[in-house]
Each structure stands twice: as structure tokens, then as C-alpha cells.
Amino acid sequence: MENKKSDFSSWYNEIIDLSGLSDKRYPIKGMNVWLPYGLKVMKGIDRIIRDNVDISGFQEVQFPVLITRDQLSIEFEHVKGFENEVYWVTRGGREPLEVEMALRPTSEAAMYGMFQLWVRAHTDLPLKIYQIVSVYRYETKHTRTFIRIREIHFFEAHTAHTDYDSAEKQMVEYRQIWDQISSELCLPFVVDQRPDWDKFPGAMYTLAFDTAMPGGRSLQIGTIHQYGENFSRNYGIEYLKEDGTHSYVSQTTFGLSERLLAAVIGIHGDDTGLIFPPSIAPVQIVIIPIPSEGADTDSYCSRVSQILSAEGFRVHIDNRDNYTPGFKFNEWEMKGVPLRIEIGGREVRDNKITMRLRTGGDRIKCRIDDLPSEASRALASLKEELRRRAFEHFERSIEDGNSLEIMKKGETMFRFYWCGSKECSDRIEGETGKTVLGMQKENENKGKCLICGKDGRVATASTPY
Ligand SMILES: [Zn+2]
Numbered sequence: 001m002e003n004k005k006s007d008f009s010s011w012y013n014e015i016i017d018l019s020g021l022s023d024k025r026y027p028i029k030g031m032n033v034w035l036p037y038g039l040k041v042m043k044g045i046d047r048i049i050r051d052n053v054d055i056s057g058f059q060e061v062q063f064p065v066l067i068t069r070d071q072l073s074i075e076f077e078h079v080k081g082f083e084n085e086v087y088w089v090t091r092g093g094r095e096p097l098e099v100e101m102a103l104r105p106t107s108e109a110a111m112y113g114m115f116q117l118w119v120r121a122h123t124d125l126p127l128k129i130y131q132i133v134s135v136y137r138y139e140t141k142h143t144r145t146f147i148r149i150r151e152i153h154f155f156e157a158h159t160a161h162t163d164y165d166s167a168e169k170q171m172v173e174y175r176q177i178w179d180q181i182s183s184e185l186c187l188p189f190v191v192d193q194r195p196d197w198d199k200f201p202g203a204m205y206t207l208a209f210d211t212a213m214p215g216g217r218s219l220q221i222g223t224i225h226q227y228g229e230n231f232s233r234n235y236g237i238e239y240l241k242e243d244g245t246h247s248y249v250s251q252t253t254f255g256l257s258e259r260l261l262a263a264v265i266g267i268h269g270d271d272t273g274l275i276f277p278p279s280i281a282p283v284q285i286v287i288i289p290i291p292s293e294g295a296d297t298d299s300y301c302s303r304v305s306q307i308l309s310a311e312g313f314r315v316h317i318d319n320r321d322n323y324t325p326g327f328k329f330n331e332w333e334m335k336g337v338p339l340r341i342e343i344g345g346r347e348v349r350d351n352k353i354t355m356r357l358r359t360g361g362d363r364i365k366c367r368i369d370d371l372p373s374e375a376s377r378a379l380a381s382l383k384e385e386l387r388r389r390a391f392e393h394f395e396r397s398i399e400d401g402n403s404l405e406i407m408k409k410g411e412t413m414f415r416f417y418w419c420g421s422k423e424c425s426d427r428i429e430g431e432t433g434k435t436v437l438g439m440q441k442e443n444e445n446k447g448k449c450l451i452c453g454k455d456g457r458v459a460t461a462s463t464p465y
Helices: 009-019 038-053 068-074 078-080 109-118 164-184 230-235 261-268 298-310 324-335 345-350 368-397 402-410 422-432
Strands: 067-068 088-092 097-102 129-135 151-161 189-191 205-212 218-228 238-240 246-248 251-256 285-291 313-318 339-343 352-357 364-367 399-402 412-418 433-442 446-448 454-463
Touching: 009 261, 038 129, 038 151, 038 164, 038 218, 038 246, 038 261, 067 068, 067 324, 068 097, 068 109, 078 364, 088 422, 109 151, 109 230, 164 205, 164 251, 189 368, 205 261, 205 368, 205 433, 218 230, 218 261, 230 251, 251 261, 261 368, 261 412, 285 298, 285 324, 298 313, 298 339, 313 364, 324 339, 339 345, 339 368, 345 352, 352 368, 364 368, 364 412, 368 399, 402 422, 412 422, 412 433, 412 446, 422 433, 422 454
Parallel strands: 285 313, 285 339, 399 412
Antiparallel strands: 067 097, 088 097, 129 151, 151 251, 189 205, 189 433, 205 218, 218 251, 238 246, 339 352, 352 364, 412 454, 433 454, 446 454
């Protein structure tokens, strides 16, 4: 396999093929086939997202994939932001359609006409819904599996509130939900407020969660948007207040995609292959029998599997007899299974278990009676180790950009002081080739702008995917 550090791009493509996550031989560029193993991992990520938004009072919905041209054209600057990326459906059978329809590039236009019907009084608010569906963008740049594609596996939450302050509270709740999700996936990130010229089309402001991929490029893995009344005024989403007057709702959204999977692959994987956090691993524990004279390893494996399954672990016994244990070790390591149990004659004889974590270290031995608790402990320590490695990598991936020269030469992300002006951003981008991702929302430090010397705050720049 390719070396992850020296050629991340090749490593990434190769590991996706080898581990059976996705097949990109489908004859449409940027539309890949989710293979069973990959889909299981993605469903695991979706499960974490659902659990966290459900508990916060969101309701799941599913809107149609088609949006009429009329629905889209209401959208002022929002539609301009997408018009070069929209797929159009222009015919039904042989007949041209009277009204052209778009495949949703995102669902504001699909949803907000319905919001206008649903929201009547202040008692209908807050309205908090989400869906996990495919959205479509006619991507013209170079496509890359799970990172830049034309059919996107998309989570989108949409809310409506009585006023801007309530919508701001929703932004805080999104941030807390994101903490839970990113923590389950052991992903580090920085929160950048996108510059006005780079925010989501139609938003008041956009906060993005940016992480660092191996090789130094950044990857936007989530965004939350404050819309204020920008959309509700265009779609006429009004409600009756207690005092008898009408008011427009304030709105927010939260978007995630399979880029989360891309980040998990890139950040946690190593030269041996993938490493999945236990929460999303399709197989958390693989049991591999090591055939041994006079020992019934098969029935012992079944017993171990039953004990673990009963405790809720996702377990698989690899009892294929045409492969050696060594071959199986390699294969499951490559597929990122967090914990391996090896069962040979000695284990059967002594009623013991031998385990090994995908992150390395010594073999762990325990009695079969202690198995569930020892396996839990082992998986928890693997998660801790993944987090430690990921955060250490992230620390190394953002350097101080004290001069344009440093930022030009460096292959990492950079932090630097910036006044917020377009002029200074243009100069930084022009001279370094990096993109200004925005001010770091949660960093209070103040300093002089790298370019103009005026008062500034900490900003991030990088080469984004
Ligand atoms: Zn400046």
C-alpha cells in the first residue's frame, strides 16, 4: 500500500478501493457506488447524527428531490450561489416539461414554501426539522470520493424561530450537538466564521468546522448558518404574534455530509489501512480462530461471539478456512476493525482470551468471564488513543503565519492576525496561494493585522479541498 505520509492522495484512493467502501467505476463522474461496508460506516455516522438531533427536539422529514424553477427563482441571492451547479430536468418522457425542474442542490427552496403553509402562530415555533438525503451539484472541478462529488449524502437541519435571539440560541445548540458528533468520531476542528464574500448564499453569517487532512490541506466538515429573516421575507414565512401583529420568522440551518467519513479515513488511518472509532465500526470486534491440534476453536469462538453480541458489541467470526490467520489479521487491520480476538489451543484450554487493538500495543489477555468489561475497556482506550493522535496531528497542522513568505512556502494551515478587510484578504490570497477561511470564532486573542497593521483577530488560511 502507498505510504500515507509521503503520498496522501494515492493512499486515500487506494484504501477506499482495498477496503471496499466505495466503487468509483460507475460511468458518471463524481457519482460513486456505496458498497456494503462503506454504507454501513456511513449509516453509523448517520445514527450518531440522528441520535443527537432527535434528543434536541428535531423531527425527521423527507422532501421531494425535484424543485420547480418557480420555487428556485424566489430565492434572490441564494439561487445565484448555486445556479452554475444545478442539474435541470427538462423533459418528461418525450415531452418537454412546461416548468423546468431542478434536482435539489440543497433544500431551502423545497422546504420554505411549505414552511410558509405550516407556520401560522407563535405556538408553531420553533419549527425544527431535518432530513438525510442525496443532493446534487454539477461539480466541474476534479472530483474525489467522499470529498468533492456530484451526488452528496447530505444531512440538513432547518429551523424557524420567533426572532433573531431565539435563532442565535439555536446556533449555540448546533455547536453543542456538533461537539457530541465530532467527539464520537474523534475529529479535531477549528470554528471559522466565513468572510462575508464566502458565506452560504443568503445567510447572515456562516460558521464552518474546518479540520486538517494529512498533507496539510483543510477540509470543511460541517457548517451552521444564521439566516435571520433573509429567507422568510422572500418566502413569506410569517406568524401571528400574541399582540395580534405579524412577524417574519428567523431561520437557521446545519449541514453535514460524507466528508465526515473522508475525515475519519484520512485522519485516523495509517500505513496498514483504516482505523474506525468504535461508535461507527461496522465490525467492532473480529474473532479469528487459530486452528490447533486437539482444540475445538470453532465452538469456543461461537461462545465468545455470543457473549459479546449479547452485550451489544458488533462481532464477526472470520472462520474462512482457505485463508491463514496471518492473512486475516492483515485484512481486518486494513478494514479498520478496532479490536481483534485471537483464539488458539491455549485460549481454549485455559478459558482465556487474547485481544489486540488496531492502534497497536501489547496483546491483552483476560479470562473469558471478564470478557465484556475488558472489551469495553479496550475499545474505550482505542478511542482515547485515536483522539490523542488526531489532536496531536491537528496541533502540528496549524502553524503561525507570521509573514506572507512563511505562508507561501508552508504546506500546513496557518493562523495569523487579520483585520477582516477584503483588501488584506486579497493580498494574502494573491501572494501566498492560500485561501482565507475566516476569523476563528472561538479564539479571543487580538493582534495587529499581518498586512495593514490595524487591530485584528486570529484568522485561518489554508489550501482547502
Ligand atoms: Zn488588514
